[in-house]
Amino acid sequence: MPGPATTHEAAPVTDKIGIVAGGGTVPGQLVATLRDRSHPYFIIGLEGQVQPETLDGTPHLVVRLGAVGTALDALRREGVRRLVFAGSVRRPSLAELRPDWTATRLIAKMGPKMFLAGDDALLSAVVKVLEGEGFTVERADRLLDGLLAGAGYLGRHRADAAAEADIARGVAILRALGPLDVGQGVVVQQGLCLGIEAIEGTDALLARVGPLRRDGGGGVLVKLRKPGQNERIDLPTIGVATVEAAAKAGLAGIAVDAGGAWIVDRAAVIETANRLGLFVKGISGDAV
Amino acid sequence: MPGPATTHEAAPVTDKIGIVAGGGTVPGQLVATLRDRSHPYFIIGLEGQVQPETLDGTPHLVVRLGAVGTALDALRREGVRRLVFAGSVRRPSLAELRPDWTATRLIAKMGPKMFLAGDDALLSAVVKVLEGEGFTVERADRLLDGLLAGAGYLGRHRADAAAEADIARGVAILRALGPLDVGQGVVVQQGLCLGIEAIEGTDALLARVGPLRRDGGGGVLVKLRKPGQNERIDLPTIGVATVEAAAKAGLAGIAVDAGGAWIVDRAAVIETANRLGLFVKGISGDAV
Numbered sequence: 108m109p110g111p112a113t114t115h116e117a118a119p120v121t122d123k124i125g126i127v128a129g130g131g132t133v134p135g136q137l138v139a140t141l142r143d144r145s146h147p148y149f150i151i152g153l154e155g156q157v158q159p160e161t162l163d164g165t166p167h168l169v170v171r172l173g174a175v176g177t178a179l180d181a182l183r184r185e186g187v188r189r190l191v192f193a194g195s196v197r198r199p200s201l202a203e204l205r206p207d208w209t210a211t212r213l214i215a216k217m218g219p220k221m222f223l224a225g226d227d228a229l230l231s232a233v234v235k236v237l238e239g240e241g242f243t244v245e246r247a248d249r250l251l252d253g254l255l256a257g258a259g260y261l262g263r264h265r266a267d268a269a270a271e272a273d274i275a276r277g278v279a280i281l282r283a284l285g286p287l288d289v290g291q292g293v294v295v296q297q298g299l300c301l302g303i304e305a306i307e308g309t310d311a312l313l314a315r316v317g318p319l320r321r322d323g324g325g326g327v328l329v330k331l332r333k334p335g336q337n338e339r340i341d342l343p344t345i346g347v348a349t350v351e352a353a354a355k356a357g358l359a360g361i362a363v364d365a366g367g368a369w370i371v372d373r374a375a376v377i378e379t380a381n382r383l384g385l386f387v388k389g390i391s392g393d394a395v
Numbered sequence: 396m397p398g399p400a401t402t403h404e405a406a407p408v409t410d411k412i413g414i415v416a417g418g419g420t421v422p423g424q425l426v427a428t429l430r431d432r433s434h435p436y437f438i439i440g441l442e443g444q445v446q447p448e449t450l451d452g453t454p455h456l457v458v459r460l461g462a463v464g465t466a467l468d469a470l471r472r473e474g475v476r477r478l479v480f481a482g483s484v485r486r487p488s489l490a491e492l493r494p495d496w497t498a499t500r501l502i503a504k505m506g507p508k509m510f511l512a513g514d515d516a517l518l519s520a521v522v523k524v525l526e527g528e529g530f531t532v533e534r535a536d537r538l539l540d541g542l543l544a545g546a547g548y549l550g551r552h553r554a555d556a557a558a559e560a561d562i563a564r565g566v567a568i569l570r571a572l573g574p575l576d577v578g579q580g581v582v583v584q585q586g587l588c589l590g591i592e593a594i595e596g597t598d599a600l601l602a603r604v605g606p607l608r609r610d611g612g613g614g615v616l617v618k619l620r621k622p623g624q625n626e627r628i629d630l631p632t633i634g635v636a637t638v639e640a641a642a643k644a645g646l647a648g649i650a651v652d653a654g655g656a657w658i659v660d661r662a663a664v665i666e667t668a669n670r671l672g673l674f675v676k677g678i679s680g681d682a683v
Contacts, residue, residue: 198587203610276575283571287564289588299486300577303591307607315603319595322491 118186123147124250125187125242127178128157128167129194132346133247133254133371135161137193140251149185151178156196172196176209179240190237192340193247198229198306227288227335234337244339253373255342256389258365262377264386266360269325272298274362274390277329285333291343294358296326309345313352326358329390332367346371350379350387360386406474411435412538413475413530415466416445416455417482420634421535421542421659423449425481428539437473439466444484460484464497467528478525480628481535486517486594515576515623522625532627541661543630544677546653550665552674554648557613560586562650562678565617573621579631582646584614597633601640614646620655634659638667638675648674 124141128134128150138161141148150157150167157169168181182190206214217232234244248255266274273295280300284290292304294316301319304312313328320326330343345363353361361380363370368389370376380387412429416422416438422445429436438445438455445457456469470478494502505520522532536543554562561583568588572578580592582604589604601616608614618631633651641649649668651658656677658664668675 198609280572280575280577283575284568284591287568287571287588289568289591300575300593302593302595303572303577305581305588305590307590307603311603315595315599321486 118184120188121147121186122189123149123185123187124245125182125185125190126150127190127192128152128161129192129196130156130158131194131344131371132158132161133251133344133369134158134193136371137191137247137251138165149182149187151182153194153196157194161194171205173204173206173210175213176207179209182242188242190242190244191247191250192244195344196341227333227337227341230340231335231337234339246339248338248342248369254369254371256363256365256368256370258389258391261370261373261387261389262380262385264360264380264384266327266362266386266388267325269297270327270359270386273325273327274329274388276300277327277362278331278390281329281331281333285331286335288333288335290333292328292330294326294328294356296320296358297323301326309349310352313349313356313358316358317356320357324357324359326356328353328358328361329363330361330368331364336367338367342367342369344369344371345376345387347375347379350376350383350385354383354385358385360388362388362390365389365391406472408476409435409474410477411437411473411475412533413470413473413478414438415478415480416440416449417480417484418444418446419482419632419659420446420449421539421632421657422446422481424659425479425535425539426453437470437475439470441482441484445482449482459493461492461494461498463501464495467497470530476530478530478532479535479538480532483632484629515621515625515629518628519623519625522627534627536626536630536657542657542659544651544653544656544658546677546679549658549661549675549677550668550673552648552668552672554615554650554674554676555613557585558615558647558674561613561615562617562676564588565615565650566619566678569617569619569621573619574623576621576623578621580616580618582614582616582644584608584646585611589614597637598640601637601644601646604646605644608645612645612647614644616641616646616649617651618649618656619652624655626655630655630657632657632659633664633675635663635667638664638671638673642671642673646673648676650676650678653677653679 126148150165152162152167152169154169154171170178213236237244277293277295280293281290292309294301301316302312332342414425414436438453440450440455440457442457442459458466501524525532565581565583568581569578580597582589589607590600592600620630
C-alpha cells in the first residue's frame with residue numbers, strides 16, 4: 108500500500124492497468140494473467156467485497172466504495188489511466204456508501220436519479236464519470252482469455268427438446284424484465300418458471316428452486332445480459348459453483364448469453380458439467 | 396363422505412354451491428359464511444392441499460387433482476351446478492397428477508400445450524371445460540364479503556413519497572411479467588428490486604428479502620393481478636401472515652390491486668397492519 112499522499116499530482120501516464128476488484132475469483136485470475144504477461148497493474152480493492160487472497164503480494168489499496176477521491180488519487184499517483192472492473196459488487200445503501208468529497212461531487216453531477224436507477228444505469232454513470240476524469244474503462248474479457256461465453260456447448264452434454272423449450276421461455280421472461288434493469292437469471296422447468304433472480308444472486312436462486320421442482324426432471328438456468336448492461340463493468344457470470352448449485356437443484360443445464368456472459372474458470376466449468384451431467388450452452392439472441 | 400356411487404345419474408339441480416377447496420383459510424371462511432346464511436354447499440377438497448379443519452363437520456369428498464371424473468360424479472350426485480374455487484393450489488407435476496379417465500379426456504381436449512402453459516392459461520382452460528360439463532364457476536369474492544380489495548388504504552398507516560416511488564417501480568416490473576403469466580409479487584426498496592415472486596409463494600419471497608434490504612428503511616410488497624388471471628379461480632391474496640412477514644422483512648407496507656386481489660380476514664389484517672406500523676393500500680391501475 109502506498110504511503111500517505113503529500114501531493115495529488117499525477118505520475119506520468121503508463122500502460123499500467125488499474126483493477127477495480129470486487130468479490131469472487133475473477134479479479135485474482137486477472138491478476139494472475141497480468142503477472143504471467145509481466146504487465147504492470149495496481150489493484151483498487153473494494154472494502155468488504157474483494158477476497159483477501161486476491162490482494163496477496165500485489166500492489167494495492169483497499170477503499171470503501173464511497174472513497175472515490177482516495178481511489179482516483181491513488182490511481183493517478185500510480186500513473187494508471189487504463190481501468191478494468193472485475194468481480195462482483197454488492198450495491199451499498201446510502202448509509203454504507205459514505206461518499207467522500209470527490210464521490211459527493213460526482214453524485215451531484217449524476218443527479219439524484221442515480222439512487223433510484225437500476226445497477227445498469229448506475230454503473231454506466233460511473234463509467235462516464237471515470238472517462239470524464241481522464242480514465243479509460245476496458246473490458247475484462249479482452250484481457251482474460253476464455254472469460255467471454257461463445258455460442259454453442261461447453262462440455263459434452265446436450266439440451267433436449269424440453270430443455271430448449273424451457274430455455275426459450277426463460278429468454279422470454281428475462282427479455283421482458285431486461286428493459287427494467289431487473290432479472291439476472293431465471294429457472295424454468297417443464298415450462299413452469301420456478302424462480303426469477305433479482306438482487307439475491309444466482310446461488311440463492313438455485314438454492315431455492317430445488318424443492319420447487321416438479322417430478323419428471325429437466326429444468327434450466329438461463330442468464331442473459333440486460334439491454335443496458337455495461338459489458339465493461341458487469342456481465343452475467345457463471346463458474347464452477349454455479350454448475351454445482353444447478354446440479355444440486357436437479358437442473359438439466361445452463362444457458363448463457365453468447366457474447367454477453369462470463370465463464371469463470373472455463374476448464375473447470377467444463378470438467379464439472381461433464382462430471383455432473385449438465386449441459387452448458389451459449390445461446391445467441393438470434394437462435395432463441 | 397358419500398358412499399360408493401352405484402350410478403352416475405345426476406341428482407336434480409339445486410342451488411347448492413360446490414366449493415373446490417385448496418389450501419389456506421379462505422375455503423373455511425367461505426364455508427362459515429354459507430353456514431351463517433344456511434346456504435347448502437358441498438366441498439371437493441383437494442388432496443394434500445385442503446386444510447383438514449376446513450372439512451370438519453362438512454359434507455365433502457377429498458380427491459386428487461387428477462381425479463376429475465370422481466369429483467364431477469360427486470358434484471352431480473349432490474345436485475351441484477354452481478362451483479366456487481377457493482384456496483391455494485400447488486401445481487402438480489404430471490406424475491403427481493395421475494389423471495383419471497375423465498381427466499385424461501379433458502386434457503386431450505385442452506391439448507398438450509396446457510402442460511407448457513402458465514397457471515392462468517391452465518386455470519382458464521379448466522373453467523372452460525367445467526362450463527362445457529354444465530357447471531357455472533362463480534367468483535368467491537361475490538360470496539364472501541370483504542374478500543375483494545378496494546381502492547385506498549386499509550388501516551391507519553400511509554405510504555410516503557419513497558414508498559409511492561417503490562410501488563410505481565414494482566407495478567412496472569409486474570406489468571412487464573404479467574403477459575408471460577409470471578410474477579405473483581415483487582418487493583422494491585429505495586428503487587431497488589429486492590425480489591420477484593415466481594412459484595415459491597409470497598411467504599418465501601418475504602422471508603428472503605429481509606437480509607437483502609439496504610439501510611435507510613422503506614420497502615414495499617406489490618401484488619397485482621396478471622392480465623390473464625382468472626378472477627373466478629385465483630387472484631393475488633394477502634392475509635395476516637402476509638402483513639406479519641412483511642413487517643418481519645422490515646417493509647413499510649403492502650400495495651395490492653384494487654378490484655384484483657383478495658384480502659383474507661380483512662379486520663385482522665387491518666388490526667395487524669395498524670399494530671405493526673405497515674400501510675396496506677389498494678392501488679388502481681389508473682393511479683400508478
